Amino acid sequence: MDDFDFDDVFDDVDEAKLEQLERPTKRQKSAHSTENAQEVNQSHQALAERLLNEKFGYATFRYEQAGAIQRVLAGQNTLVVFPTGAGKSLCYQIPAIAFPELDKADGTREPDVAGVTLVVSPLIALMKDQVDALRKRGISANSIDSTKSWDELQNIYASLRRSQLRILYCAPERLNNEGFIETIKYVPGGIRLLAVDEAHCVSEWGHSFRPDYLKVARFVEEIKAERVICLTATATPRVAKDICKIFKIEESCVFKTSSYRPNLKLHAQAIDFTNETQPWMDMMFGVGASGSKTEDDKRFEALFKFLRDHPGPTLVYVALQHQAEIHAEVLTRHGFNAAAFHAGMKTEEKTRIQGGFMASQINIVCATIAFGMGIDKPDIRNVVHWDLSSTVEEYSQQIGRAGRDGKTSHCMFYLTPSSFYLREVFARGDLPSREALKRLMLDILSHATGKLVNEVFKLSHYSQGRDFDIRPSPLSIVYAVLELHFGLFRAVTPEYSSYKFEATKAYYSKSDQSREARAVFTSAVKKLKFHDIDVNATARTMGLNRLDIVKKLNQFNERGMIKLQTKGIEHRYLILKKLPETDEELEAVVDKLYTDMVGQERDAIRRGREVMDLITGSRCFARSLSEHFGMSLPNGKTNCGHCTFCYTGRPVRAPSRRLTNTTRATIQGVLNSTGVRDDPRFLARVAYGIKSPRVTALKLDKHSAFRSLANHDFDHLVREFTAACAASGTVTGGG
Incomplete structure (x- = not known):
């Protein structure tokens, strides 16, 4: 058995309640801490095994499940690296249903403040499958996702308010929703456990780094989650170390199982x-x-x-x-x-x-x-x-x-x-040209013009992706690099640019007379079916906090007083230090960004070759x-x-790909077909068959030039188009 500090079982109790408990003196605690920890550990183990049998029908835990669950129940942040199918989900499902029983045993919480386990998961399909399976076992679970109707969401919020929901699933993108964040902050009993599924996505060294996952670590602090469990099937040693650093996980709380499956x-x-x-x-x-x-x-x-x-x-x-x-x-x-x-x-x-x-x-x-x-x-x-x-x-x-x-x-x-x-x-499509990155940086700085340190500026990623020919994923990574490596600004909760709602009969009773409610009643303007409200203007006019108005709109929505609709996400960034002003400062940032993204492209290509090397x-x-x-x-x-x-007893030999030599005529054919001369890499993308926002906007993916030179070496195409564009006097360099 592992030893735990006795105080760990009281991590979720407020100070006032702790003072009411009979606690041992320092001398008593020192003499009995090991004994008490062992008793708590054994009690947790017995409870976990009983729930495993009663709720899931298994007699014993497999692999390192028991150890990981013990750590979570003891209040420690934990990392689980199990192969697909090895039962990672039990490592948060068992604690989720154990918490109310632990509360009852130690008398520290009432049933109506039992809290909830929040699971951050990347796919709706996963959520649906997990929720269905849990419900069949009599476990209260649900998910908040884009498929939910208004009525279904109201039922979920009501269950949260009444502490009737043990497990709630959401996508990492949901953490961009300011209404969701405000709702989660006030769940009775709080977030007992935050489970981060596919946790390798949080690491820049992971095979599928997703910047939205970076917000999970901040989310933990913002909502004051009691403990965290990270789960993945695909963490290399480097990625596991990164996850532990981000979520403050001790080495003793890392549980790994071999990926080998003999069947x-x-x-x-x-x-x-x-x-x-x-x-x-x-x-x-x-x-x-x-x-x-x-x-x-x-x-x-x-x-x-x-x-x-x-x-x-x-x-x-x-x-x-x-x-x-x-x-x-x-x-x-x-x-x-x-x-x-x-x-x-x-x-x-x-x-x-x-x-x-x-x-x-x-x-x-x-x-x-x-x-x-x-x-x-x-x-x-x-x-x-x-x-x-x-x-x-x-x-x-x-x-x-x-x-x-x-x-x-x-x-x-x-x-x-x-x-x-x-x-x-796939790999080559994520690297924009250096010139595109420079124009992107100039646009970011233009939105921050006149803003000081600790002030917030807003912009649209959608518009920037379209205007500067950068896909959504690499654009998000650009912002992550500017935050993580340069410390220029920090992403804060995005805002919706538009709020409107359909009022129900309960809305018109206007029974809520709080300042925020009166602000909504006064400022919302009915236009045919919907009421429109400018949240920012209302906050300024009424002298209120914008988030308080958003919170009130969400409360109205949850109570069935309105049917709220939001759209137009504006990304918001808090300036952390003086932003680049001179050409030299700007060029230094662009150089670092471009170098990083070139490295990411090479890394993506290398990862593909690793698969080929494994098979051959x-x-x-x-x-x-x-x-x-x-x-x-x-x-x-x-x-x-x-x-x-x-x-x-011998390796598999992959048939070789036959490449065609590039000629001046083939390059000129693409130039003539597209009429583009300002971006050599863009032309190479068209010829090679790589889609991008600009390719789609110009409908070149429907053109005969698209994919016309797919039998050629991509790097050679970039060099050829760079030379052709330079000869035309349009650009001085490629990328």
């Missing part, structure tokens, strides 16, 4: 295309030379055979949305029960597909990475990778969805001449996978004995 058979197969004269990009993007679907791709023949040899529920992962649709159509035409799933589908359709797969009414789902996160279907027999995974972490996470019931399952990875092309398309290396797949996460195979094994390398 998973890891296969790989190299395939070249049947028709050597047919461009491989046509094969990839769904139309053959004759205009027919690409069923002559050898991978389809191999896939048909694989699925017939290995029947059962199957996930086929592809890189592009339209690939998912094409594959589902082709498989269906050949007698397989298949459906497509991707982020571009309507929510209702995605819900139907997910439900059908979970209920075994759909046997095969052809999907992008949007499918599978949090899907707890134990009998998935196969996972197929049609295209190269973006990272080893992503590959590990996806194959981990197979065989959770412990039975033999098969994971197939296909390699083709085009395997690395799509990875380059001269060693056991499972061993390479374990060592990537700083672990080894169990019992000193050097080989798993059941991957393609172990079966054959």
